[in-house]
Amino acid sequence: MSPLLPEGWMGKAPDSLGPDVCLAAGFRPQVGEMVLNLKNGSVALNTSSAALSRIQNKYFFAGFTNETMFSCELHGASSDNDNIDRCADLHPEKAKLNFYLLQMNSVRVVFTKALAFNTILTIRAVLF
Template sequence: MPISLKVTPNGPRLDPNLFILNPLQPDGNDRTSPDSLGPEVCLATDFHLKDGDMVLNQKDGPVTINPSGAPLSQTQNRNYVFAGFTNRSIYSCEMHGTLENNDNLDMCANFHPEKARLNFYLLMMNGVRVVFTKTLAFNTILTIRALLF
């Protein structure tokens, strides 16, 4: 008869830290709609119990993933780490009552590349102002020095 060993942490129950990660998109990719973001990952870290499921909320409905194969991290806390993959955009991710919304969906709504030129001009104008201010201060100091000595 084989011997089985089940290890359960004796510390307090920790809620997982959830992060929704997405890959870098190539230039020219349409980033105006949430569905164009592409495949994403929900990363859950620092949780003790592998009980319960990870729920990935997508456009077509929620997808449930069982984290029973989550590896134990080798850090001092010895917590579990699990990544839930999907080929669609994740609107939110939840596990053990913790919910993480996808902040990248908000970035898509406010993505305006035409404002980059205006920001560059404002940055350049501030740089020119700093140079002129330093020049004025330096010339003033040299003039006072020439008049006094």
């Protein structure tokens, strides 16, 4: 994971922003090697100091590097910087459509309850 930059940011070069991070969450056993794939090769980090989660009884480990990280792997699972672009798949116009559909269904429920209540009152008034 690379640091996020504010929109229109015109500061330092991306390599000088600070460490890139690879976070491994929910793995077991504790001992293993996290491999960080960098521009100039790869770095292996020992996960023997990984923290244990009390809730899940699994381990968490963060691997840091000051160089640009392209991917990382641990226990056969890997991740790369292409995962950052998944946010581009979100469609806010669909959320707006879903909100309108939710409003329409709410109005239908209110009108149906009003119709049922009015029908019951009318039948009661006619019979009694």
